Amino acid sequence: MSEQDTDMALAQSRGEQAIRIIVQEHQALWRILDLLDLLLSDMNVNEQRPDERLFVKIFDYIEHFSHRVHSTPTDIELYKRLGARSPETVPLLDKLSRGYRVGHERLQELRHLLAQCMTHWPEAREPFSHALARFTEALRKHIRKEEGVVIPRARKLLSEDDWAHIIESRDVENDPLFGERVREEFRELRHEIINCTPERFGGLGLTPSAPVQAPGAGExxxxxxxxxxxxxxxxxxxxxxxxxxxxxxxxxxxxxxxxxxxxxxxxxxxxxxxxxxxxxxxxxxxxxxxxxxxxxxxxxxxxxxxxxxxxxxxxxxxxxxxxxxxxxxxxxxxxxxxxxxxxxxxxxxxxxxxxxxxxxxxxxxxxxxxxxxxxxxxxxxxxxxxxxxxxxxxxxxxxxxxxxxxxxxxxxxxxxxxxxxxxxxxxxxxxxxxxxxxxxxxxxxxxxxxxxxx
Ligand SMILES: Nc1ncnc2c1ncn2[C@@H]1O[C@H](COP(=O)(O)OP(=O)(O)O)[C@@H](O)[C@H]1O
Ligand SMILES: [Mg+2]
Incomplete structure (x- = not known):
C-alpha cells in the first residue's frame, strides 16, 4: 500500500467511526424518548401527576445534548459538507437545522406546561401531554431522517477529506459525540435519569419483553x-x-x-x-x-x-x-x-x-x-x-x-x-x-x- 492509500483507509475508517458514534448516541436518545412515552402513558392512563424532578432532568439532558452538538459555528459541518455534495439534500438539511431551533422553543414550552401541572392538576394534564407527544414524535422523526437519509448519503458521498474536516472542525473538548470526557459526562447524566426512574419502568424504557412460551420449552x-x-x-x-x-x-x-x-x-x-x-x-x-x-x-x-x-x-x-x-x-x-x-x-x-x-x-x-x-x-x-x-x-x-x-x-x-x-x-x-x-x-x-x- 502506498502512503496515500494508507491515509485514505485511515480517514475512511474515521468516517465509519464517526458514524458509529452518531448512531450510538441516536440510540441513547431513542431510549430516552421511549422512557418519555412510558411516562406519558402512565400520566394519561393512571392519571399520575408527573414526577417533576424526573421530567426536568430529562428535559435538561435533551437540551444540554442538542445544545452541545449543534450550537457552535462549526456544529453542522456534516450538514454543510453533505449539502455541498448533494444539492437535493439541502432542503432536508435546512429543515433539520430549523428543527433544532424549534426544538429549543418547544422545550421551553414543555417546561412551562410541566410547572403548570404542579399547580393546576389535573386541568393542566392535557396541554402538557399533547405538547409532550408532539415533541417526542418530532424528535423521532428527526432521528429517522438522519438515520434514513443523512447518514446513508453522507456515507456514500463524503470523501475521506470531508470526514477528516468534520472530525477536526469539532470542538472535541466540549463535544458530546467525539469528546471522550464529555461522553462520560452524558453517560453520568443518563445514569442520574435512571436513578430517579421508578422501578416499574425498568430504567430508560428497557422493560424485558414478556416471556413467549415455545413448544417443548424448558429442557x-x-x-x-x-x-x-x-x-x-x-x-x-x-x-x-x-x-x-x-x-x-x-x-x-x-x-x-x-x-x-x-x-x-x-x-x-x-x-x-x-x-x-x-x-x-x-x-x-x-x-x-x-x-x-x-x-x-x-x-x-x-x-x-x-x-x-x-x-x-x-x-x-x-x-x-x-x-x-x-x-x-x-x-x-x-x-x-x-x-x-x-x-x-x-x-x-x-x-x-x-x-x-x-x-x-x-x-x-x-x-x-x-x-x-x-x-x-x-x-x-x-x-x-x-x-x-x-x-x-x-x-x-x-x-x-x-x-x-x-x-x-x-x-x-x-x-x-x-x-x-x-x-x-x-x-x-x-x-x-x-x-x-x-x-x-x-x-x-x-x-x-x-x-x-x-
Ligand atoms: N483467528 C484468530 N487468531 C488469533 N487470535 C484470535 C483470532 N480470532 C480472535 N482472536 C483473539 O481472541 C480473542 C477473542 O476474540 P473474539 O472471539 O473475536 O472476541 P469478541 O467476539 O468477543 O469480540 C481476542 O483477543 C482476539 O484478538
Ligand atoms: Mg465478535
Whole structure:
C-alpha cells in the first residue's frame, strides 16, 4: 500500500467511526424518548401527576445534548459538507437545522406546561401531554431522517477529506459525540435519569419483553462444561460452563475481544475445543465436525453477515440448504423464506453485495434458516445497523422464537439483547463472570455500568 492509500483507509475508517458514534448516541436518545412515552402513558392512563424532578432532568439532558452538538459555528459541518455534495439534500438539511431551533422553543414550552401541572392538576394534564407527544414524535422523526437519509448519503458521498474536516472542525473538548470526557459526562447524566426512574419502568424504557412460551420449552438443549479454546498457544476461552434450554433466547454480552465470536465458533465446530465437553440434545458433539453439527441443527449466522456478495440473493439462500440436497421440500422452504422476508423476494435476482446492511443481515439469517436450525447462533446481528433496522431484526428474532427455534444471541447492543432474552451470560476475557435472567442482568449494577453505559 502506498502512503496515500494508507491515509485514505485511515480517514475512511474515521468516517465509519464517526458514524458509529452518531448512531450510538441516536440510540441513547431513542431510549430516552421511549422512557418519555412510558411516562406519558402512565400520566394519561393512571392519571399520575408527573414526577417533576424526573421530567426536568430529562428535559435538561435533551437540551444540554442538542445544545452541545449543534450550537457552535462549526456544529453542522456534516450538514454543510453533505449539502455541498448533494444539492437535493439541502432542503432536508435546512429543515433539520430549523428543527433544532424549534426544538429549543418547544422545550421551553414543555417546561412551562410541566410547572403548570404542579399547580393546576389535573386541568393542566392535557396541554402538557399533547405538547409532550408532539415533541417526542418530532424528535423521532428527526432521528429517522438522519438515520434514513443523512447518514446513508453522507456515507456514500463524503470523501475521506470531508470526514477528516468534520472530525477536526469539532470542538472535541466540549463535544458530546467525539469528546471522550464529555461522553462520560452524558453517560453520568443518563445514569442520574435512571436513578430517579421508578422501578416499574425498568430504567430508560428497557422493560424485558414478556416471556413467549415455545413448544417443548424448558429442557436442557445445549450443555457446555469446562470448555476451553485456544488460538495456537494462546487460550482465549477458559472453563466455560453454560446451558441453553430448548425454546429460550439466551444472550451473551461482553466487550470487544472478550471471546464471544470464538465461543460461537466453538459451538458450531468452526474452532476446536481444547478442553471440556459440549452436548446437544444429550449427544456429545465435542469432536463432531462443523458440517455434521449443521445437520444436527446447530447453525451459525457469522459476525459481519458474510453473505456471498457475488452470488444472487436466491443462490445465497439455496446455499444455506446445501446439506439437504435440492428437493421439493427445500423449494418450499425457499418460498417460506420469501414470505418471511418479502424484500428478499423482491431482490432475489440482485447480487447479495447490492443489498443494504439490514437486508444482508436478513439474507444471512434466511440462509441459516434454510438449514432448518433447531439452535440458531447469531453473532452481532445488529452491528452497524440503524436503530429502526435493529428493531426489525429483533422483531424477527422474537418471531423465530415463537416458531420454536432456540436462539443464542451474541450482542454488543447489550440493552436490547438482554431485554429480549430469557437468560443471559456476561463474558469477560474468556470467562463467564455473570449469569442470570434477562431481567436480573438488566438491573445488575455492574452490567449497567459496563455494558449499558448507564
Ligand atoms: N483467528 C484468530 N487468531 C488469533 N487470535 C484470535 C483470532 N480470532 C480472535 N482472536 C483473539 O481472541 C480473542 C477473542 O476474540 P473474539 O472471539 O473475536 O472476541 P469478541 O467476539 O468477543 O469480540 C481476542 O483477543 C482476539 O484478538
Ligand atoms: Mg465478535
Amino acid at each position: 436442557g438443549m445445549l450443555v457446555v462444561q469446562g470448555l476451553a479454546t485456544a488460538y495456537g498457544q494462546i487460550e482465549v476461552l477458559h472453563d466455560i460452563d453454560l446451558r441453553i434450554n430448548r425454546g429460550e433466547i439466551v444472550s451473551l454480552v461482553g466487550a470487544n475481544g472478550a471471546g464471544k465470536s470464538t465461543l460461537l465458533m466453538t459451538l458450531s465446530g468452526l474452532q476446536p475445543a481444547t478442553r471440556g465437553r459440549l452436548t446437544f440434545e444429550g449427544r456429545d458433539l465435542t469432536r463432531v465436525p462443523a458440517d455434521q453439527r449443521v445437520a444436527e441443527g446447530i447453525v451459525q449466522v457469522p459476525e459481519g453477515r458474510q453473505v456471498f456478495k457475488d452470488l444472487s440473493v436466491h443462490d445465497n439462500l439455496l446455499l444455506g440448504a446445501y446439506t439437504r440436497g435440492r428437493s421439493q421440500e427445500v423449494m418450499d422452504d425457499l418460498d417460506r423464506m420469501y414470505a418471511k422476508f418479502p424484500i428478499l423476494r423482491q431482490k432475489r435476482h440482485n447480487l447479495a453485495g447490492e443489498l443494504s446492511g439490514g437486508q444482508q443481515q436478513m439474507l444471512a439469517m434466511g440462509r441459516a434458516l434454510m438449514a432448518r436450525p433447531r439452535l440458531l447462533l447469531l453473532d452481532e446481528p445488529s452491528m452497524g445497523l440503524a436503530p429502526l433496522i435493529i428493531e426489525e431484526i429483533f422483531d424477527i428474532i422474537r418471531e423465530l422464537k415463537k416458531e420454536g427455534i432456540t436462539i443464542f444471541l451474541v450482542e454488543q447492543n447489550a440493552s436490547q439483547a438482554l431485554a429480549l432474552a430469557d437468560r443471559g451470560y456476561v463474558l469477560e476475557t474468556g470467562r463467564v463472570v455473570i449469569e442470570g435472567t434477562g431481567r436480573e442482568l438488566l438491573s445488575n449494577e455492574k452490567v449497567r455500568e459496563a455494558y449499558l453505559g448507564m
